[in-house]
Amino acid sequence: MKARTVLAVALGTVAAATLLVLLAGASPADALAALLRGAFGSKAAAGETAARSTGLVLTAVAAVVAFRAGVLNIGLEGQFLAGAAAAAAVGPLFPDLPFAARAAVILAAPLAGALQAAPAAWLAEKRRVPPVLSTILLNLVAAAGVTWLVRGPLRDPAGDYPQSRALSDAVLLAPLVPGARATAAVLAALVLAALAAFLLSRTPLGLALRAVGEAPRAARAAGLPDVRLRSGAFLASGALAGLGGGLEVLALTGRLYDPFTAGVGYSGIAAALLGGMTPLGGAASGVLFAALGAGSSALQRDAGVPSALASIVPALAVLGLLLAQGGRTAEGSR
Amino acid sequence: MTGFVEIALLLAAPLLIAATGELLLERAGSIQIGLEGTMLVGAFVAFAAGRGGLPPASSLAAAALAGFLAGLLFALFAVARRADPILVGTVWNLLALGATAFAYRLAAGETGAVLEVRTLPRGLFGVPDAVLASFLAPVVLHFWLARTRAGLRLAAAGENPEALRSLGLSVVAVRSGAAAASGVLGALGGAMLILTVSPTFVEGVTAGRGFLALALVVFARWKPLALLPAALLLGGVTALQYQLQAGGFGLPYAFFIALPGLVALGALALASTRGGAPKALGSAAP
Numbered sequence: 001m002k003a004r005t006v007l008a009v010a011l012g013t014v015a016a017a018t019l020l021v022l023l024a025g026a027s028p029a030d031a032l033a034a035l036l037r038g039a040f041g042s043k044a045a046a047g048e049t050a051a052r053s054t055g056l057v058l059t060a061v062a063a064v065v066a067f068r069a070g071v072l073n074i075g076l077e078g079q080f081l082a083g084a085a086a087a088a089a090v091g092p093l094f095p096d097l098p099f100a101a102r103a104a105v106i107l108a109a110p111l112a113g114a115l116q117a118a119p120a121a122w123l124a125e126k127r128r129v130p131p132v133l134s135t136i137l138l139n140l141v142a143a144a145g146v147t148w149l150v151r152g153p154l155r156d157p158a159g160d161y162p163q164s165r166a167l168s169d170a171v172l173l174a175p176l177v178p179g180a181r182a183t184a185a186v187l188a189a190l191v192l193a194a195l196a197a198f199l200l201s202r203t204p205l206g207l208a209l210r211a212v213g214e215a216p217r218a219a220r221a222a223g224l225p226d227v228r229l230r231s232g233a234f235l236a237s238g239a240l241a242g243l244g245g246g247l248e249v250l251a252l253t254g255r256l257y258d259p260f261t262a263g264v265g266y267s268g269i270a271a272a273l274l275g276g277m278t279p280l281g282g283a284a285s286g287v288l289f290a291a292l293g294a295g296s297s298a299l300q301r302d303a304g305v306p307s308a309l310a311s312i313v314p315a316l317a318v319l320g321l322l323l324a325q326g327g328r329t330a331e332g333s334r
Numbered sequence: 335m336t337g338f339v340e341i342a343l344l345l346a347a348p349l350l351i352a353a354t355g356e357l358l359l360e361r362a363g364s365i366q367i368g369l370e371g372t373m374l375v376g377a378f379v380a381f382a383a384g385r386g387g388l389p390p391a392s393s394l395a396a397a398a399l400a401g402f403l404a405g406l407l408f409a410l411f412a413v414a415r416r417a418d419p420i421l422v423g424t425v426w427n428l429l430a431l432g433a434t435a436f437a438y439r440l441a442a443g444e445t446g447a448v449l450e451v452r453t454l455p456r457g458l459f460g461v462p463d464a465v466l467a468s469f470l471a472p473v474v475l476h477f478w479l480a481r482t483r484a485g486l487r488l489a490a491a492g493e494n495p496e497a498l499r500s501l502g503l504s505v506v507a508v509r510s511g512a513a514a515a516s517g518v519l520g521a522l523g524g525a526m527l528i529l530t531v532s533p534t535f536v537e538g539v540t541a542g543r544g545f546l547a548l549a550l551v552v553f554a555r556w557k558p559l560a561l562l563p564a565a566l567l568l569g570g571v572t573a574l575q576y577q578l579q580a581g582g583f584g585l586p587y588a589f590f591i592a593l594p595g596l597v598a599l600g601a602l603a604l605a606s607t608r609g610g611a612p613k614a615l616g617s618a619a620p
Contacts (some may be wrong), residue, residue: 024440072420074367119599129602130616132420136367137549137595137602143542144592151588262538263431269424306439308537311432318425319411326415 009320017313024305031303038298039291045298047180051252052290055080055261057189058244059268060275060282061196062237067277068200069233070213075120075135076241077265078142079113083242085142085149086112087249088164088256095168102171105250106243113242114235116142121234125227131234143259150258163257173251185251192240193283200279209233241265267311270318289314338573340460344530346569347461347468348373348523353547353554353561354471355519360551361479362512363492363505363614364413368423369520370544371430372404376521378434380528381535382441384451390529391454394464397525398518404430405517409510416618427544435537442535450533454526464526471519472558479558488512492612495620505619523547546594553598555610564594 021031039049059076066073073079086108094101120138123129154164173183200206211219212229220226244264249256268282271289275281289310296310356369366372376397383393408426412419442449454462479485490498491508498505524540532539546568554560571590 020436024436072418074420074424119603123599123602127603130611132365132367132616133552133611134599134602136545137552137599140542140545140549140595141592141599144588144595147591148588263428266424266428269421270428273421273425300439306436308432308435308439311428312436315425315429315432319422319429322411322417322422322425323415326417 005324009317009324012320013313013317016316017309020309020312021305026303026305031299031305034298034302035295039295043177043180045294047175047177047182048294049287049291050182050186052293053287054185054189054251055244055248055264056268056271056286056289057193057283058247059241059265060271060286061193061279062240062244063269063272064277064279064282065196065233065240066237067272068213069209069230070216071124071230071234071237072132073117073135073234073237074132074269075117075138075238076268077261077263078135078139079116079238079241080245080265081142081146081260082112082116083109083245084249084256084260085146086242087246088154091167091171091249092165095171098170101167102250105246109246110239110243113245114239116242117234117238121231124234125231146256146260147258150256154256156255161257164255166255167250172254181252183251185247188247190283193279196279270314273318273321274314338577342566342569342573343459343461343465345572346565347465348527349543349547349550349568350561350565351468351471351526352520352523352544353550353565354475354558355516356547357551357554357556357558357561358475359512359516360615361492361556361612362488362509363495363612363617364509364513365419365616366408366423366513366516367420367548368408368426368430369547370540370542371427372401372517372520373524373540373544374430374434374538375404376401376524377528377539378437378535379521380525381451382437385441385449390452393451394454394522394525394529397521401517401519401521402514404521405514406510408517409513413506413509413513413619419616431538438535438537448534451528453533454529462530465530468526469562472561476558492614495614495617499620509619549594549598552602553594555601556612568594
């Protein structure tokens with residue numbers, strides 16, 4: 001990407017954000033100060049940013065892993081939900097054995113995410129069904145599944161609302177610093193992002209994955225196992241998103257409810273795009289989106305700017321990039 | 335049970351009109367997975383127009399205009415600039431969700447009061463004319479695609495864009511037109527929701543209906559007439575859920591909401607090649 005493009009998109013996004021702040025009748029300086037205060041201004045604020053980062057970083061890395069292998073996995077939302085549902089199912093089984101309960105969640109959530117992606121991977125390779133179509137359908141099925149689970153098998157009989165039984169306090173991850181919501185989950189997400197970056201850019205497997213994504217026919221002609229590579233990337237992507245859902249339950253919510261996400265799977269894709277489709281760039285964008293989200297409540301409370309600004313700004317930035325980059329090659333990711 | 339039939343029709347119409355628009359665009363070879371966002375924009379514009387004092391029919395027209403612009407915007411990115419439509423659509427959803435929430439907050443202020451708008455007047459069968467017209471839309475599209483020169487050209491842009499181009503016709507123009515029409519129908523779907531069953535706006539008021547409409551297109555195997563029974567079934571099931579609000583009904587409702595997704599997945603798995611999808615679906619224009 002050219003530096004000039006990046007600069008133009010950044011300037012355009014800042015200009016649009018300033019315009020929206022002015023439209024809301026606030027001063028841009030006040031709004032920026034409130035946003036920064038809400039995102040980083042205190043231990044609690046920084047902890048909130050870190051806590052919100054976990055799911056976004058993992059879905060962003062999940063998007064990168066799939067997209068770089070040429071798989072348009074739009075099913076991150078459903079895979080995230082599958083992981084959260086698995087965590088809510090196995091987490092309460094061992095209320096007095098924190099280690100066992102956490103291990104069960106950390107194993108079950110990625111597995112559920114991969115299983116949620118598996119039908120789409122199979123359809124893509126065996127039936128030539130574009131993953132875009134199958135994963136959108138699977139997202140619907142996952143959302144309906146959550147609706148059913150929290151009212152049926154997983155329902156907490158003690159609760160007034162349809163929600164799952166809570167994980168015990170002993171099982172939930174403890175904050176890294178007292179008074180902040182961040183747990184070790186965010187560190188795990190960042191470590192996985194670094195591992196994915198290493199794997200994609202420094203290993204033969206990563207090279208093969210990128211080759212299959214960029215030039216599938218050439219990769220196949222060169223003797224690469226393209227079907228296995230694509231399917232593996234698809235399942236790994238689902239596993240990462242599923243882990244994101246599981247960690248959301250284990251570190252933050254302690255249970256499953258309906259609706260469980262406000263589109264973290266789709267935001268992860270946007271973060272990956274803004275990060276130039278690299279794991280570290282995607283992770284950085286994920287943290288940026290989380291900071292915007294955490295800062296947005298202070299933005300609304302202290303500066304009178306609707307908190308939705310925090311979801312408009314990243315979307316505008318990504319649209320700007322898409323407009324600047326434009327066209328695809330004939331043998332693109334599909 | 336007249337109440338039931340009426341509610342079922344009212345709930346089916348937004349899905350049906352939005353799915354008809356999406357089907358039109360996909361038959362032209364592009365795809366807008368941001369239909370949820372377009373519906374949301376239509377819902378908000380209809381709400382804002384209603385609060386601004388416009389009569390319901392004019393609110394519907396205002397939403398259509400917004401949808402037209404949204405469709406052209408999509409075409410600028412995904413057709414003319416040839417950015418990947420999947421990525422454009424994903425981001426469009428996020429933008430529409432944020433922008434409508436932002437605008438609603440500015441328009442409604444801090445009050446937690448429920449702001450309502452007037453709904454469309456009832457006509458034949460106790461439902462507004464626009465709702466009845468929605469049921470004609472797939473029929474009209476069916477004959478238009480099969481019987482008119484313009485319809486055949488549109489389908490050619492989705493099946494064999496190179497051939498269209500070799501006739502000296504612009505694939506970009508055909509798909510852009512389809513995107514604009516599809517934007518109009520998607521926004522009308524969102525607006526109809528506000529102007530019939532839920533006459534107020536809340537963040538994300540469309541509640542996944544855009545994704546459901548996308549599933550209906552696959553379920554219908556890109557055949558307009560097949561949208562009718564599918565949308566009616568979903569409308570009926572949702573109306574039933576409204577009538578039996580009491581607890582314990584979670585399983586069948588969730589099952590029926592998942593049903594179009596499950597059946598469409600099954601159809602894709604069983605069909606020989608891509609389940610009847612247009613051959614050039616999602617491709618860049620030549």
